[in-house]
Amino acid sequence: xxxxxxxxxxxxxAEAAGxxxxxxxxxxxxxxxxxxxxxxxxxxxxxxxxxxxxxxxRALSTGRHGNIALIVPDVANPFFPPLxxxxxxxxxxxxxxxxxxxxxxxxxxxxxxxxRFGGQVEGLVLASSRLGxxxxxxxxxxxxxxxxxxxxxxxxxxxIDSATGVAEAVEHxxxxxxxxxxxxxxxxxxxxxxxxxxxxxxSARQLGMEVSVISNEYAAFESGRRIxxxxxxxxxxxxxxxxxxxxxxxxAELLDRGISVPEQFSVVGCDDVLGAATYxxxxxxxxxxxxxxxxxxxxxxxxxxxxAIRDVRYVLNTSLVVRGTTGPAAG
Amino acid sequence: xxxxxxxxxxxxxAEAAGxxxxxxxxxxxxxxxxxxxxxxxxxxxxxxxxxxxxxxxRALSTGRHGNIALIVPDVANPFFPPLxxxxxxxxxxxxxxxxxxxxxxxxxxxxxxxxRFGGQVEGLVLASSRLGxxxxxxxxxxxxxxxxxxxxxxxxxxxIDSATGVAEAVEHxxxxxxxxxxxxxxxxxxxxxxxxxxxxxxSARQLGMEVSVISNEYAAFESGRRIxxxxxxxxxxxxxxxxxxxxxxxxAELLDRGISVPEQFSVVGCDDVLGAATYxxxxxxxxxxxxxxxxxxxxxxxxxxxxAIRDVRYVLNTSLVVRGTTGPAAG
DNA sequence: GCTTGACGTGCAACCGGTTGCATAACATAA
DNA sequence: TTATGTTATGCAACCGGTTGCACGTCAAGC
Numbered sequence: 017x018x019x020x021x022x023x024x025x026x027x028x029x030a031e032a033a034g035x036x037x038x039x040x041x042x043x044x045x046x047x048x049x050x051x052x053x054x055x056x057x058x059x060x061x062x063x064x065x066x067x068x069x070x071x072x073x074r075a076l077s078t079g080r081h082g083n084i085a086l087i088v089p090d091v092a093n094p095f096f097p098p099l100x101x102x103x104x105x106x107x108x109x110x111x112x113x114x115x116x117x118x119x120x121x122x123x124x125x126x127x128x129x130x131x132r133f134g135g136q137v138e139g140l141v142l143a144s145s146r147l148g149x150x151x152x153x154x155x156x157x158x159x160x161x162x163x164x165x166x167x168x169x170x171x172x173x174x175x176i177d178s179a180t181g182v183a184e185a186v187e188h189x190x191x192x193x194x195x196x197x198x199x200x201x202x203x204x205x206x207x208x209x210x211x212x213x214x215x216x217x218x219s220a221r222q223l224g225m226e227v228s229v230i231s232n233e234y235a236a237f238e239s240g241r242r243i244x245x246x247x248x249x250x251x252x253x254x255x256x257x258x259x260x261x262x263x264x265x266x267x268a269e270l271l272d273r274g275i276s277v278p279e280q281f282s283v284v285g286c287d288d289v290l291g292a293a294t295y296x297x298x299x300x301x302x303x304x305x306x307x308x309x310x311x312x313x314x315x316x317x318x319x320x321x322x323x324a325i326r327d328v329r330y331v332l333n334t335s336l337v338v339r340g341t342t343g344p345a346a347g
Numbered sequence: 348x349x350x351x352x353x354x355x356x357x358x359x360x361a362e363a364a365g366x367x368x369x370x371x372x373x374x375x376x377x378x379x380x381x382x383x384x385x386x387x388x389x390x391x392x393x394x395x396x397x398x399x400x401x402x403x404x405r406a407l408s409t410g411r412h413g414n415i416a417l418i419v420p421d422v423a424n425p426f427f428p429p430l431x432x433x434x435x436x437x438x439x440x441x442x443x444x445x446x447x448x449x450x451x452x453x454x455x456x457x458x459x460x461x462x463r464f465g466g467q468v469e470g471l472v473l474a475s476s477r478l479g480x481x482x483x484x485x486x487x488x489x490x491x492x493x494x495x496x497x498x499x500x501x502x503x504x505x506x507i508d509s510a511t512g513v514a515e516a517v518e519h520x521x522x523x524x525x526x527x528x529x530x531x532x533x534x535x536x537x538x539x540x541x542x543x544x545x546x547x548x549x550s551a552r553q554l555g556m557e558v559s560v561i562s563n564e565y566a567a568f569e570s571g572r573r574i575x576x577x578x579x580x581x582x583x584x585x586x587x588x589x590x591x592x593x594x595x596x597x598x599a600e601l602l603d604r605g606i607s608v609p610e611q612f613s614v615v616g617c618d619d620v621l622g623a624a625t626y627x628x629x630x631x632x633x634x635x636x637x638x639x640x641x642x643x644x645x646x647x648x649x650x651x652x653x654x655a656i657r658d659v660r661y662v663l664n665t666s667l668v669v670r671g672t673t674g675p676a677a678g
Numbered sequence: 679g680c681t682t683g684a685c686g687t688g689c690a691a692c693c694g695g696t697t698g699c700a701t702a703a704c705a706t707a708a
Numbered sequence: 709t710t711a712t713g714t715t716a717t718g719c720a721a722c723c724g725g726t727t728g729c730a731c732g733t734c735a736a737g738c
Contacts, residue, residue: 025724036688041726051686071466072406073724077693081403081467083446091435092428101422104449113463115414116447118435132444135402136412136467237622264624291568293595295626356694367718372696382716404694408723 024065033061044069075136084316085133087117087126088143089203093235094289095259095305099143099164102309110317121203121234123147130155139316142166143309146205162316164308166207172319172328174312178208178286179215181301181334185256185284186219188299188336193345194254194282196226198247200266202235202258209258212286216256228252232262240265244273253281253345260285264294267341278343288337296340304332355396364392375400406467415647416464418448418457419474420534424566425620426590426636430474430495433640441648452534452565454478461486470647473497474640477536493647495639497538503650503659505643509539509617510546512632512665516587516615517550519630519667524676525585525613527557529578531597533566533589540589543617547587559583563593571596575604584612584676591616595625598672609674619668627671635663 030037035054042049043058050058061067075081086103088096100116107114115133119126123146130140139160145152149168155161156171163173189197199216202209213229220227228250232243240262247255247266257263263285267277275281277296285300292298311330318324361368366385373380374389381389392398406412417434419427431447438445446464450457454477461471470491476483480499486492487502494504520528530547533540544560551558559581563574571593578586578597588594594616598608606612608627616631623629642661649655 027724037725038688038690038727039686041724042687045726049686054686068466070407070724072403072412073693074726075403075693076401076407076695076724077726079693083467091432094425094428097423097425097428100447101449104422104447105451108460111463113446113467115444116431116435118432120436129439131399132442135399136414136444237624268623290624292599293568293621294624358694368695369697369718369720370716372694373717376696380716385716401694404723405696406723407694407725408696410723 023070024067025070026067029058029062029065029067032065033058080138081136082111083113083115083137084313084320085115085117085130085137085140086143087119087129087133087140087145089119089121089126089146091116091118093259093261095287095303096143099305099309102306103141103313106310106313107317110321112317119146121146123151123205127151134158138320141312141316143312144206144208146203160316160319162312162319164312167329170327172315172326172330174308174315174330174332176208176304176308176332176334178212178301178334181336182212182215182256182286183219184336185299185301186216186223186225188338188342189254189256189282189284190223190225192254192282192343194225194252195345196250196252196254197228198250198252198255199227199229200240200243200247200255200257200262201229201231202262203233206258212256212258226252232258235259236261237265237268240267241269244269248273248275248281254283254342255281256284257286259287260289260294260298260300263298263300263341264290267294267296267298277341280346282342282345284336284342292339294341299339299342300337302334302337304334307332354401355398356401357398360389360393360396360398363396364389411469412467413442414444414446414468415644415651416446416448416461416468416471417474418450418460418464418471418476420450420452420457420477422447422449424590425592426618426634427474430636430640433637434472434644437641437644438648441652443648450477452477454482454536458482465489469651472643472647474643475537475539477534491647491650493643493650495643498660501658503646503657503661505639505646505661505663507539507635507639507663507665509543509632509665512667513543513546513587513617514550515667516630516632517547517554517556519669519673520585520587520613520615521554521556523585523613523674525556525583526676527581527583527585528559529581529583529586530558530560531571531574531578531586531588531593532560532562533593534564537589543587543589557583563589566590567592568596568599571598572600575600579604579606579612585614585673586612587615588617590618591620591625591629591631594629594631594672595621598625598627598629608672611677613673613676615667615673623670625672630670630673631668633665633668635665638663 026037026040030040040058043055047055104114117129141162143164145166152168199213230246232239235258244266263283270277285298288300288303357368357371361371371389374386378386435445448460472493474495476497483499561577563570566589575597594614601608616629619631619634
């Protein structure tokens with residue numbers, strides 16, 4: 017393997033160009049301060065030596081490193097990758113680099129990551145944070161913070177309002193003649209979960225439907241399978257699940273138990289992460305995660321560059337996407 | 348919004364503790380050099396002021412920032428999130444922070460990202476890189492590099508050998524009586540694609556089967572749907588797709604065309620990213636992406652910490668996972 | 679021809695740590 | 709008691725840039 021040469025420094029360029037390092041520095045940051053001659057002389061020397069300004073040194077003296085951190089509970093949850101991708105693209109447009117953190121749905125891990133990233137980022141985006149409000153507020157005093165799917169007063173936040181879509185789902189089921197309904201919960205600390213649960217309850221009450229709530233800490237395919245027995249035990253004819261993964265697990269389990277969907281039981285998911293890829297294709301609540309990721313980054317960058325300190329609460333509405341897992345109530 | 352206080356520096360801690368900054372520095376890096384008394388005095392002062400060493404400054408003088416970069420072609424492709432997650436977890440265990448880059452399957456973008464990250468990472472992992480060999484070699488002279496699913500001589504690499512699994516798939520189809528086979532290609536620059544295509548051809552030749560290759564630049568659900576007509580036009584009775592997403596798109600399209608799977612047509616995917624979530628459940632080639640991510644990071648960290656410069660070529664074998672989309676040849 | 683101002687460049691301090699070397703304090707051995 | 713070694717701490721240079729200020733030069737204005 018070839019030897020890794022140490023990179024040339026500003027001083028070497030200065031010497032090669034016959035100027036001081038101040039001028040080299042200015043040539044790269046504020047060339048309009050220098051004569052055109054000097055600038056081109058410096059660029060020529062830099063080019064020849066293969067000089068690239070040292071990011072770390074620059075960050076130390078300016079206090080700006082152009083990094084931001086994005087922390088999510090679970091990269092592998094299909095809700096996040098499109099969000100991550102959108103955020104990353106938006107960061108890139110403004111020449112920011114993004115640190116990605118995976119908290120494993122664990123507040124302690126999330127806290128630890130924030131600490132570790134803390135020193136080298138200018139701002140953070142926390143998606144579906146599992147931290148307590150006080151911790152979030154505490155972190156926000158240290159550096160700019162934008163939240164996704166978490167509603168904390170005074171902190172800029174982007175919220176995907178699944179309540180609108182969930183309400184539509186309940187109405188849809190009511191219209192199909194369903195009377196008894198189950199809501200299958202998601203992670204405990206999840207703001208979206210609370211929001212969805214409340215929306216189901218509220219709409220159901222208005223429509224005179226009965227609702228049971230079944231808890232299910234870790235939202236995923238397998239746990240969806242597992243809680244299906246409990247769901248059926250309630251005697252309900254339809255279920256709304258915290259997310260598509262849970263719904264998909266339920267679908268598989270119902271199929272295995274010989275319960276046909278939607279003839280004998282209706283299932284609604286949330287987040288539309290699977291497209292039409294389940295069988296039957298899943299009726300679900302639309303997802304705005306790409307917009308959420310992009311918006312959060314736009315917001316954060318705006319705060320960083322314009323020192324725009326404001327209390328933004330950006331809400332993205334959702335709606336019901338009717339596919340094949342909902343039908344008239346059995347019996 | 349509350350005022351963001353500037354963080355205390357090493358000097359303030361030194362003053363508060365009645366020592367010089369050298370001692371404070373040592374208290375945090377090599378406490379065994381100091382008397383227990385001094386250390387606890389310093390820690391007490393640091394604690395009281397809320398001091399945290401400045402990562403940037405430390406990086407500048409030591410040349411080590413404890414960051415690594417991971418670049419993937421598409422975060423939203425379900426092959427990568429588990430890999431990313433595993434890599435991130437492994438990095439975390441050794442206190443490294445990870446930058447995530449999304450190249451959008453674009454070599455230029457990939458190159459740009461490497462450049463942007465370059466100055467602030469100690470090493471890079473390129474997953475399924477779309478760069479040319481020379482570019483990869485060039486980058487590797489600058490700083491440690493580990494490749495995933497890319498086989499470049501002299502550069503540490505972790506390869507998921509889908510050839511073994513793909514060969515099994517071809518044998519499986521032959522055993523079911525299929526004579527004509529299609530391989531649906533993936534991205535042009537993809538090493539995995541080349542490997543899979545060759546494996547299909549080789550095994551088919553040995554088993555006396557006929558193979559057509561259909562190209563399909565962007566591997567995804569929609570493009571899988573789109574190329575299905577071409578696949579059927581070949582007269583084949585079975586297809587092996589570059590990845591599960593493509594296979595899933597084909598499944599949907601076949602269903603829409605009233606062609607039943609596996610009775611009339613057999614489909615095999617690759618990477619096992621969908622689990623049993625398709626309908627029928629997809630027969631596919633197993634995926635070792637979690638191990639790949641973890642191994643790549645272990646390798647990189649080993650290189651960084653032990654200066655272990657070696658030409659590693661780590662191969663992870665795969666095998667066929669038979670589910671419900673393959674059956675006896677029609678007619 | 680002298681003042682004034684604009685412009686281009688250099689000087690030196692600073693960002694916040696780390697580290698090789700010198701030295702003081704103290705313990706041990708002769 | 710003095711020489712010798714060990715240990716804990718301080719001094720100051722260094723990492724590689726940025727930036728406020730001072731200074732010298734040259735052209736325009738009177």
